[in-house]
Amino acid sequence: MMGVNEDGIPQLVTPFQKFSYPLTLAFLQFAFMGVFFLVIHFTVNRAQLSDFKYVVLTSDKRWPALIVTHVFSTFFLQSLMLPAQTLSIGLFSASRATEIPVAAALRMQALGLRDGGKNLRAVGLAFVSACTMFYAYAEMSGCLCIWSGNGVALSGVAFWLVYMMLLAMPAANAVCQESIMLQPGMHPILLLAVQNILACLLFGPILLLCHVTGIEDVSAAFVMFLTYSEVVMLVLWLCAQMAASSALSITLIYMVDSFWTIALRSLRVALWAVGLLVSFYMAHKGVPVSVLCPRTSLWSFVLLCSFLLGAAAVYTDRVPVAEHDTEKSLQVLGRSLASASQA
Numbered sequence: 066m067m068g069v070n071e072d073g074i075p076q077l078v079t080p081f082q083k084f085s086y087p088l089t090l091a092f093l094q095f096a097f098m099g100v101f102f103l104v105i106h107f108t109v110n111r112a113q114l115s116d117f118k119y120v121v122l123t124s125d126k127r128w129p130a131l132i133v134t135h136v137f138s139t140f141f142l143q144s145l146m147l148p149a150q151t152l153s154i155g156l157f158s159a160s161r162a163t164e165i166p167v168a169a170a171l172r173m174q175a176l177g178l179r180d181g182g183k184n185l186r187a188v189g190l191a192f193v194s195a196c197t198m199f200y201a202y203a204e205m206s207g208c209l210c211i212w213s214g215n216g217v218a219l220s221g222v223a224f225w226l227v228y229m230m231l232l233a234m235p236a237a238n239a240v241c242q243e244s245i246m247l248q249p250g251m252h253p254i255l256l257l258a259v260q261n262i263l264a265c266l267l268f269g270p271i272l273l274l275c276h277v278t279g280i281e282d283v284s285a286a287f288v289m290f291l292t293y294s295e296v297v298m299l300v301l302w303l304c305a306q307m308a309a310s311s312a313l314s315i316t317l318i319y320m321v322d323s324f325w326t327i328a329l330r331s332l333r334v335a336l337w338a339v340g341l342l343v344s345f346y347m348a349h350k351g352v353p354v355s356v357l358c359p360r361t362s363l364w365s366f367v368l369l370c371s372f373l374l375g376a377a378a379v380y381t382d383r384v385p386v387a388e389h390d391t392e393k394s395l396q397v398l399g400r401s402l403a404s405a406s407q408a
Contacts, residue, residue, distance in 0.1 A: 090286075157203070160228065171240040176247070184382050
């Protein structure tokens with residue numbers, strides 16, 4: 066920011082250096098969310114220590130998978146991986162929507178075909194809807210470079226293996242959360258608390274190793290925390306934002322399921338597009354976007370069509386389930402009436 070020195074000469078004032086400690090920030094987020102959700106659980110739900118009986122790390126393989134996928138699905142860890150070349154918008158959109166069929170496949174594997182199976186038509190429509198949403202928004206915003214930041218530049222087979230693995234992590238984490246909530250019956254808030262506490266314990270030695278090897282200077286990060294109140298407030302707000310996002314995600318999983326929670330993540334693109342249109346109309350009052358920016362208007366229409374396609378996917382998934390439940394109820398009722406008549 067601009068300031069004035071003692072002689073009255075304008076000069077550029079930089080309160081602190083650039084904060085570039087993503088590993089430390091991820092560790093602090095795990096610790097913050099673990100303590101926060103644990104306090105919420107024992108305060109609001111009046112829970113007891115006996116609720117931890119569902120945490121079986123040795124015999125239940127889902128818990129190690131839950132912790133590992135939670136660690137690697139954190140945004141600040143995923144941002145460390147960058148391609149050596151810029152991806153095309155179409156390839157980027159298709160890759161971002163890949164998490165939807167991945168979530169469907171993992172959910173069927175974890176819960177079985179009867180409880181976790183999804184209509185293939187609904188999966189396909191949701192995938193096409195998300196892919197079109199990402200592509201339309203990229204065209205609307207005039208995005209020329211998908212990737213930004215600092216990280217390890219990868220290319221070729223190594224890039225695609227790591228990239229697809231990281232894209233599958235949020236889907237796998239959501240499926241693990243749903244599986245643990247359904248079968249052991251663990252409370253969602255306690256699940257978030259235990260998940261983040263165990264992730265913090267797992268990530269602590271990794272962070273220490275990165276500090277020793279010189280990958281990230283953890284001591285310099287904490288010096289910035291103790292020196293600048295701006296950095297402390299920034300980290301606190303980022304932790305609160307991540308906690309709110311986790312609470313919203315677990316709520317969606319509890320209300321619907323993990324597949325539709327992952328599929329609904331693409332709606333953030335629609336929210337960003339609405340923000341672009343609102344800012345446009347605030348800057349150009351009385352002028353329709355179709356007249357001043359026909360290209361933006363075209364891709365807004367494509368975005369709307371993709372949203373309707375997603376609604377069709379929801380309808381396609383729910384109708385067969387309702388019909389199946391109705392048919393099953395009629396069969397049970399028929400067998401009951403037959404038994405009653407024989408008696």
